Amino acid sequence: MDGQPAVEIFKSHASATNQSLNLDEPIAFFLHNLVGIDMGIGYKLRVPLMIEADGSVVCAAEVPVGSTIRIMGATIQSAKDAAEAAVKDALLKMGGEQPAAALFFDCVATRLKMGQQFKSELDGVQRLLDPTHYVGCNTHGQIVRAEGQFSGFHNCTAVVCLFPD
Template sequence: MFKAVVGHSNDPDSLSAVEEVLQQCTNSLAGDIPKAGILFAAIDFEHSFILQQIHQAFPGIELIGGTTDGEISSVLEFYHHYLGLLPPSMEYPLAVFDHNGENFYIRAPIAYNQESGSITFFGDIPDQAVIQISEAAYEDILAASKASFMNALDNYPGAEPSAVLFFSCVARRQILGTRAQEEYQNTKLGLANYFPACGFYSYGEIAPVDRISQTQFHNETFVTLILGSR
């Protein structure tokens, strides 16, 4: 019976990477002896050293392969590499950076498939996008809602605001739990004068990151819209 196993590492260090790959393969082989292998390694690894380590682990194995500009792995493996056995969740969304690499928007995972290694997010992620796993403590989330309001207030082009609308992602409420009301309470701390405010929880927010950025569809975001006349 033909048996194939796969090992993968994101570690940039040659020794750590080959040790991780060999351990994964050894565990998956469960005592079977491999006869041949296909090796793909990034161009900046120490390839002779890696080959030496592989032949020490599996004497006599026949190898083919080459160097690459990038390797393919499942997004679930990407999460497990940084979070261990923690499953993808709203507490660890992806930050998706724009083409300039300066601003980012959030994509929250809602489901995953262990067999295919896929993760379903609340919104699309462009091909070849630069991403980063993010996390935020309660205080960070609350501070961000206040920062959203203060940023809108500081950039308001009129003389005096007349009203304000707040849109907070329902995921933020689920993460904050009993502290969810503090999001709105924190915004009032920046008010010198009272004016009407209302809002609601949403399953996705539409807004630019700043005054000059393109409008994006967001997850887990707090959006402030100030209304008034010039």
């Protein structure tokens, strides 16, 4: 933030991208403008939730002091693609076996952002898992510790857990 209050960065971003940022009710803007923490091998996303009186922005999970961050967004299609990629990765790790059951979790921010279109993400998950059915929920962050993925707390992440027969 280069010493500026975070809200000033978000205001500049809103202006530069021709978006509306209501400082009294910023969540609609924040759901489409996430904080991406540069991890050197990718980004961990954080959902901004509210603006404090001092201009700081509170996120759903920690943003370490001194982090390099970017304001990031996602499309409906990229959220669907991410969920489907999580399913494909989980199925690949099953080595060709059909799972007996599946759990699917996605961040509540994704559901809020997608609105009624969230069903299309769920339909894609079911299409890939068919004939296996799944249960799941929207969560506030997920823990994923799988080879090739970030460890620790995530926001805006689709997570799939498959159970062998």
